[in-house]
Amino acid sequence: EAQVTQNPRYLITVTGKKLTVTCSQNMNHEYMSWYRQDPGLGLRQIYYSMNVEATDKGDVPEGYKVSRKEKRNFPLILESPSPNQTSLYFCASSPGQIYGYTFGSGTRLTVV
Amino acid sequence: RKEVEQDPGPFNVPEGATVAFNCTYSNSASQSFFWYRQDCRKEPKLLMSVYSSGNEDGRFTAQLNRASQYISLLIRDSKLSDSATYLCVVNIKSSASKIIFGSGTRLSIRP
Secondary structure, X not given: OOOEEEEOOEEEEOOOOOEEEEEEEOOOXXXXXXXXXXXXXXXXXXXXXXEOOEEEEOOOOOOOEEOOOOOOEOOEEXXXXXXXXXXXXXXXXXXXXXXXXXXXXXXXXXXX | OOOEEEOOOOEEEEOOOXXXXXXXXXXXXXXXXXXXXXXXXXXXXXXXXXXXXOEEEOOEEEEEEOOOOEEEEEEOOOOXXXXXXXXXXXXXXXXXXOEEEOOXXXXXXXX
């Protein structure tokens, strides 16, 4: 089944403890992207990648890192999480700029 | 001004009604347009792309007006299962993968 898989689905962590949210797609898509969704603010792009070793900042990149060493994987790294990074995170992939994105099921992160 | 603006709703309409949403975008270089639906606490799912000539998929019709910079979604014969938040999405041509989401319009269909 064609899909985008994120893990974990739920995560509660403490301030400052490094964490990684994994994202993998099995559709051979070139484009991948991370979003966070907050009430009243909608979906905001954190980072995106056009292909392996090609990443760029979105609208809200502060406090996040990404890497794209392989086409299928696009992990999101929070080196030192803070409470304002408590949010619902989505990873998404697309075959190209003019196509829609397929989203993962989301990761609900709480930083205390 | 937001790059993509939608009426947040909520729209509360009876089953069987026709409902229409509009979405305006500010960047005239925008290249691709989409409608997504998102159910509560779930991921957004692509509903349909929006083409310049307008397109239809069953009960759903999408239209694009480049001159006025808006897109629309029309839902005919609405079903209870259409209750969701509808997100307008614009892909800005000048930046690869620069996709902007509207904040969404909530739709609730009542029996």
